[in-house]
Amino acid sequence: MVNRIGNINNQVNIKSDMAIKTFALNQSNNFSRELAFYKLCEAKDIKQVPHLLDYSNEKQEIIIKYIPGKKPQSLTNFFIGQVADFLSDLNEDDNLEYVPNAAEAILTNKCLASHLKNRLQQIGSKGKYHPKGLTGTVRETINILENKSIDLGAILINPSDLGLHNMILNNGNIIFYDFEYAGKDSYLKLLIDFCLHPINEIKFNNFELYNKTFAKALNIKPLKLSNAVIQAFCLWWVMRLINSMKEEIINSRVNRGLIDQNNISNYVEKRNKQKELFWNYARSF
Ligand SMILES: Nc1ncnc2c1ncn2[C@@H]1O[C@H](COP(=O)(O)OP(=O)(O)O)[C@@H](O)[C@H]1O
Numbered sequence: 001m002v003n004r005i006g007n008i009n010n011q012v013n014i015k016s017d018m019a020i021k022t023f024a025l026n027q028s029n030n031f032s033r034e035l036a037f038y039k040l041c042e043a044k045d046i047k048q049v050p051h052l053l054d055y056s057n058e059k060q061e062i063i064i065k066y067i068p069g070k071k072p073q074s075l076t077n078f079f080i081g082q083v084a085d086f087l088s089d090l091n092e093d094d095n096l097e098y099v100p101n102a103a104e105a106i107l108t109n110k111c112l113a114s115h116l117k118n119r120l121q122q123i124g125s126k127g128k129y130h131p132k133g134l135t136g137t138v139r140e141t142i143n144i145l146e147n148k149s150i151d152l153g154a155i156l157i158n159p160s161d162l163g164l165h166n167m168i169l170n171n172g173n174i175i176f177y178d179f180e181y182a183g184k185d186s187y188l189k190l191l192i193d194f195c196l197h198p199i200n201e202i203k204f205n206n207f208e209l210y211n212k213t214f215a216k217a218l219n220i221k222p223l224k225l226s227n228a229v230i231q232a233f234c235l236w237w238v239m240r241l242i243n244s245m246k247e248e249i250i251n252s253r254v255n256r257g258l259i260d261q262n263n264i265s266n267y268v269e270k271r272n273k274q275k276e277l278f279w280n281y282a283r284s285f
């Protein structure tokens with residue numbers, strides 16, 4: 001039997017002991033990044049990801065070992081330790097020569113401001129879910145960032161999209177998957193994206209704990225986090241969430257069976273609430 005698990009970008013088919021991930025034609029960057037990441041993990045003998053079994057460039061398909069198990073429901077200290085070990089093993093040697101850049105990587109001081117500009121363009125200046133004053137606040141933040149030096153921490157391998165939604169608990173160990181955004185990136189992006197990802201439910205005042213834990217695992221100094229940078233990441237998330245509530249995005253998710261036609265209002269309500277949370281926090285500084 002073939003089980004289908006779809007997503008906005010691609011399709012995963014489970015066939016006995018394999019998971020076959022096929023990327024849409026317009027997702028060739030995601031395919032290349034994910035394949036490069038799995039090859040890297042094979043070369044480094046990383047135990048915390050499924051084995052790469054095969055791939056096809058023509059079909060934009062990656063075949064990995066099927067991992068039975070459950071999604072972990074919350075981030076216990078034990079799981080956080082496993083995330084830290086994964087990051088540590090992945091970055092044990094710091095040869096980044098053949099590692100492609102992560103999606104929306106933050107590799108220089110200018111990148112964060114430039115991502116905000118792109119997202120602003122993507123969502124436009126008006127829309128049903130735009131909070132009042134969004135464009136002005138984002139522009140102000142871009143201005144501040146452009147005249148500021150940002151602590152990036154270190155440049156490293158970022159698995160990206162790191163969260164409970166991309167982990168399987170298998171025999172007491174966490175196995176990580178879904179690396180289509182992975183690649184060379186900064187510790188700053190890795191840390192803040194992990195802390196802000198809604199699924200991880202990390203409290204805003206708990207970032208320092210993760211900063212300490214991950215920096216120790218990576219053998220680097222904890223980041224000096226500034227309010228301006230955290231505010232920028234929150235605004236980035238506000239814009240990502242607004243984009244995900246666009247009619248065309250929702251329609252395409254409904255067409256692929258990812259959102260139930262009867263569940264659209266729930267989906268939107270949840271995202272809108274999360275957006276409000278980020279918006280309020282961004283303006284609390
Ligand atoms: N190796 C695997 N073993 C078991 N399940 C998997 C495996 N790879 C993917 N899946 C299932 O398929 C879903 C989608 O895979 P993922 O790589 O996260 O794709 P997407 O980019 O669509 O989120 C996962 O949430 C998981 O349920």
Ligand SMILES: [Mg+2]
Pocket residue numbers: 165166178
């Ligand atoms: Mg996923």
